[in-house]
């Protein structure tokens with residue numbers, strides 16, 4: 001299976017879940033151990049390939065041994081190893097990793113090491129991106145409160161994962177380990193959803209009001225739509241647009257569980273969609289949660305460092321520019337446009353916004369960091385953009401800008 005993951009044809013989580021489905025008899029603990037070891041290999045692939053040069057036997061097995069070495073105790077691993085493999089592993093354990101160049105030690109392709117190296121505090125950022133992420137959930141404010149959910153989680157299976165309130169989002173709860181939240185009654189009742197705290201904070205930038213007409217332009221499987229709809233108290237109209245029928249189809253059961261009745265899912269075409277045209281100048285707020293390299297989510301998707309490359313960055317930049325321009329046409333005078341990515345690269349983020357503002361002087365930049373702090377009081381960041389990072393905020397890496405359309409004739 002590791003061999004298949006390393007061909008990069010499909011995202012690692014897809015290959016893993018297919019592999020698991022084909023082995024229904026595998027116990028929960030074995031599943032967890034395999035998943036952890038595979039993700040560990042993806043996180044540290046370049047370092048492990050370097051270390052594995054000295055080993056014996058098939059290359060994929062040597063990588064797997066290194067992944068298991070990092071995730072199991074030596075006693076648990078020993079019975080599965082040949083004597084020469086054990087001797088090799090003992091040699092590896094003595095190697096001083098500090099002597100390796102950063103790109104090898106932290107397992108980044110050269111181009112990405114260079115790009116991330118240009119960001120402030122890059123060593124801390126890169127190290128944090130290599131740590132596994134905790135699991136965050138979001139409480140559905142339409143159905144319950146965070147206090148009530150935390151009280152219910154103080155016993156039962158949730159309590160074993162030490163639930164705590166997230167530091168910034170007023171709707172978030174963070175767990176240790178990998179609780180099976182989607183099997184819990186609170187999930188089935190639509191009281192909770194899985195969502196990184198950073199995503200929750202981004203939605204707060206929309207500051208939606210009751211009765212408004214709002215568009216979630218790249219709604220995908222509806223993660224942000226759900227919180228937007230709840231903050232609108234299920235009033236007004238919330239369009240969930242996406243070009244992907246499959247993604248919107250995955251959103252529908254989530255919408256049903258949430259109890260929201262203000263969401264209108266619409267599959268739109270890539271450019272020049274009639275329904276988009278009909279909404280020209282009408283929306284109070286538009287969210288563009290743009291398709292991006294996802295490099296801010298390496299904690300959860302470490303395979304992205306190997307699946308992305310400079311050409312794919314350029315393709316995303318062009319796509320984001322096109323989507324932003326189309327989505328902006330829907331914004332009403334004095335309406336708000338939020339542009340967000342889960343990338344850390346300036347060309348997908350601030351440079352994209354700067355280019356948009358050059359072309360569209362009818363929009364002005366608001367202070368996203370200050371707007372986020374209104375709903376998420378602990379978040380005291382310098383604006384005008386909101387930039388979240390795993391080393392500073394414990395969230396995935398996110399970028400967001402808030403743009404406001406000036407009054408008619410106000411340019």
Ligand SMILES: C[S@@+](CC[C@H](N)C(=O)[O-])C[C@H]1O[C@@H](n2cnc3c(N)ncnc32)[C@H](O)[C@@H]1O
Pocket residue numbers: 199217218219220221222223224225241242243244247268269270271289290291292323
């Ligand atoms: C970052 S994901 C959205 C995630 C989602 N907002 C959430 O919170 O779960 C970006 C989405 O943009 C969609 N997309 C790609 N091209 C698009 C286009 N031209 N117009 C609208 N959506 C597009 C993709 O299908 C993908 O679902």
